[in-house]
Amino acid sequence: EQGLQLLELGGSVEEDYIRIARCFEATRQRCCRLEQDGRRAREQLARVEAERAALEVKLKHARNQVEVEMKKRHRAEAELEKQERKLQLVLELLMREPWGNEALSREQCSVLSALAGRRLGAALAPVRRSSAVDESCQSLLSHSDISYDRTEDDVVRS
Numbered sequence: 001e002q003g004l005q006l007l008e009l010g011g012s013v014e015e016d017y018i019r020i021a022r023c024f025e026a027t028r029q030r031c032c033r034l035e036q037d038g039r040r041a042r043e044q045l046a047r048v049e050a051e052r053a054a055l056e057v058k059l060k061h062a063r064n065q066v067e068v069e070m071k072k073r074h075r076a077e078a079e080l081e082k083q084e085r086k087l088q089l090v091l092e093l094l095m096r097e098p099w100g101n102e103a104l105s106r107e108q109c110s111v112l113s114a115l116a117g118r119r120l121g122a123a124l125a126p127v128r129r130s131s132a133v134d135e136s137c138q139s140l141l142s143h144s145d146i147s148y149d150r151t152e153d154d155v156v157r158s
Helices: 002-096 098-103 106-117 120-128
Strands: none
Touching: none
């Protein structure tokens, strides 16, 4: 009878061992899948970090280009104001000199009077501005609203 019980116990122990082995195999397979998922995630992370680094370089170049273009614009605007002032002075001189009025036709005199009577830059603004860029209205993203905070550029990333 004891032998029989041992055989019965042995049978259930074998089944327990088989169940344990199956659980270990399922756990091993799950670990393999998780390891593959981790590897894919690390590869994707490396690709995204490389893309981020490339975009940061592009952003830095774009910021530098904007800075250069803003400096060019300021220089051009200063030169334009200087030239407008010179033209204003010439117009004022022509209007004051008696020989200037004689050398010019009535139509030219009236145009010069109109130009001299108001700010020259405002009178010439529609003519000198490029038609491709409408600067008559304030843009929602005016160049004066652009922030050039470079504190993020200096942050050390881990």
